[in-house]
Amino acid sequence: MATIKITATDNAGTFDCYLVEPKSKPAGVVVVIQEIFGVNRSLRETCDAIADLGFFALAPDLFWRQEPNVDISDKTKAEWDKAFALMNGFDQATGIEDLKATVEVARTLPGSNGRVATMGFCLGGRLAFMMAEQSNADANISYYGVGLDGLLGDLGRVSRPLVVHIADQDEFFPAEGRAKVVAATRDHPQVRTYVYPNANHAFARVGGVHWDGRSAVIANGRTAEALAAALG
Numbered sequence: 001m002a003t004i005k006i007t008a009t010d011n012a013g014t015f016d017c018y019l020v021e022p023k024s025k026p027a028g029v030v031v032v033i034q035e036i037f038g039v040n041r042s043l044r045e046t047c048d049a050i051a052d053l054g055f056f057a058l059a060p061d062l063f064w065r066q067e068p069n070v071d072i073s074d075k076t077k078a079e080w081d082k083a084f085a086l087m088n089g090f091d092q093a094t095g096i097e098d099l100k101a102t103v104e105v106a107r108t109l110p111g112s113n114g115r116v117a118t119m120g121f122c123l124g125g126r127l128a129f130m131m132a133e134q135s136n137a138d139a140n141i142s143y144y145g146v147g148l149d150g151l152l153g154d155l156g157r158v159s160r161p162l163v164v165h166i167a168d169q170d171e172f173f174p175a176e177g178r179a180k181v182v183a184a185t186r187d188h189p190q191v192r193t194y195v196y197p198n199a200n201h202a203f204a205r206v207g208g209v210h211w212d213g214r215s216a217v218i219a220n221g222r223t224a225e226a227l228a229a230a231l232g
Helices: 041-052 077-088 092-107 123-134 148-157 175-185 213-231
Strands: 002-007 014-020 027-033 056-060 112-121 139-143 162-167 191-196
Touching: 002 092, 014 041, 014 092, 027 041, 027 092, 027 123, 027 213, 041 056, 041 112, 056 092, 092 112, 092 123, 112 123, 112 213, 123 139, 123 148, 123 162, 139 213, 148 175, 162 175, 162 213, 175 191, 191 213
Parallel strands: 027 056, 027 112, 112 139, 139 162, 162 191
Antiparallel strands: 002 014, 014 056
């Protein structure tokens, strides 16, 4: 485990990235995109699991322009209030540029095989969907992304594998919007969308209040297959 610094392309400064390396190299890299709670303990444990699969895990601090190195949980109202305030103050377009910069650094990490995927959760799930439409990442994985129905106009720009995990009880993504995503992606050659019955938002958050072991294991298995195919 280590922290590396990446220079923002808008010359606003540098931001930290949490890095976990696999045992064997060369290997592909997964850029892990945070939820609204920052690069917290749960996300770091997810990075550890990705490294155990044989990939680098690289998690950029996307809230750095507001507050560097946010690390909060989903356990108290005060933490939720802070998380929503950070999300509301977050510029997604700038975040995408930071993620693109992270992808380029990931391709040249010592021991990297040059292949990079993104994998995001919640806010990060939305950003991973956006990266599928706007970046050259080799694959993108979206876990319970919010407001994805508002991104369908650019679905034709997706040219590399995109896996979308949707909770069918997601309290932050209304059923009508979820149905639009399922319908729009059904025949797309690069997109695989999966809906998890009786699962709530954040069903795969390690140690989270909505953890659902069955849905998480199935989704994570599908993710592992997609990453192995895209990254080697």
